[in-house]
Amino acid sequence: MSLFGDIGNLASGAFNTVTNWFSNPADDLLKTIDKGQASMNQAYKSATASKPAPAPAVDSAGDQKWAQMSAQLAALQNQLAAQPKLPNFDILGNYNRAKQNATSDVTPLYAQKLNNFLEKTSISRTQRTQETDLAYEQNRITKENTVADNSTSRVRTGEDLANVLADIGTKRSEFLTDEGGQFDEARRGLQEEVAAAGGTDTGLGQQEISKQLSDRNVSTGRQIQEFKNNEGAKKLLADRTLEDLATGDIRAGEKQTLSDKSAKIDFDAAMADLANQEKSFSLQNELDKALDIISRTQSYSQQGVSQFIASLAGQGYRPQDIALAKQVYM
DSSP states (O other): OOHHHHHHHHHHHHHHHHHHTTTSOHHHHHHHHHHHHHHHHHHHHHHHHHSOOOOHHHHHHHHHHHHHHHHHHHHHHHHHHHSOOOOOOOHHHHHHHHHHHHHHHHHHHHHHHHHHHHHHHHHHHHHHHHHHHHHHHHHHHHHHHHHHHHHHHHHHHHHHHHHHHHHHHHHHHHHHHHHHHHHHHHHHHHHHHHHHTTOSSSHHHHHHHHHHHHHHHHHHHHHHHHHHHHHHHHHHHHHHHHHHHHHHHHHHHHHHHHHHHHHHHHHHHHHHHHHHHHHHHHHHHHHHHHHHHHHHHHHHHHHHHHHHHHHHGGGTOOHHHHHHHHHHHO
16 A cells, blocks of 8 residues: 555544544534544654655645645634534522522512511401400390399389289278268168158168168179279289290390300301401412512523623633523523
């Protein structure tokens, strides 16, 4: 094999090695090219040292081939050197820092919002409890006042009945006394008239006296019955009044029980409503907090990227490197 053939084969092998590495990153590729070129130089030196000097035509053809290969390698090196280099940026670390800062900023704000709302519901709960306790107290006082008033009414009803019955008894006694005196006087008058007429021992005289006594008994009986009826009516009225008062005591107790139950139902409903408000606010507050954290995380993360891009020029990165970083990271 000729010197030209040896050099050509070595050069082709080195060039193929370089092209096979073309898919590697720019730095690795440049190192590979440099290594390939060094191998070619070494091969050329070895070939020329062990081989006799070629003919001038061969030398001219070999030099031309070698110059062509060197030019291709140089062009490839220049092309790779012009490719932008992507700066290394810790995307995950930047995101974690942004999220941590956003969480630190947001958490106290929403914790204060929740505390403020819970303070309001606590005040409402205390007020509602006091209102319910006051309702219980009013119901108790209303019942006790009703029972006390009914008790007073019972005593007065008994006193009024006793007074009325005493008055009726007095009037009856007075009536009997007056009526008895009047009857005796009328009887004596009738007897005198009968005697003056000589009919004391006759049947006619006795009939008149008997009739007078009978009429008097009927009239007196009616009046006494009227007194009794009046007494009965007063007693019946008093008894019904006492029954009504007793019923009033029972109904007062029932009313207190119902009023207490109603107050308890309203209180429980109010407490449940406050609990639902707290739960609903807490859930919404957590949702707003999460959305705020997401929004701020995105903002802080973008700020981190912007700060990183701004620092690249001071680290020696080229404009094409910075442009690629903006395209990839922003």
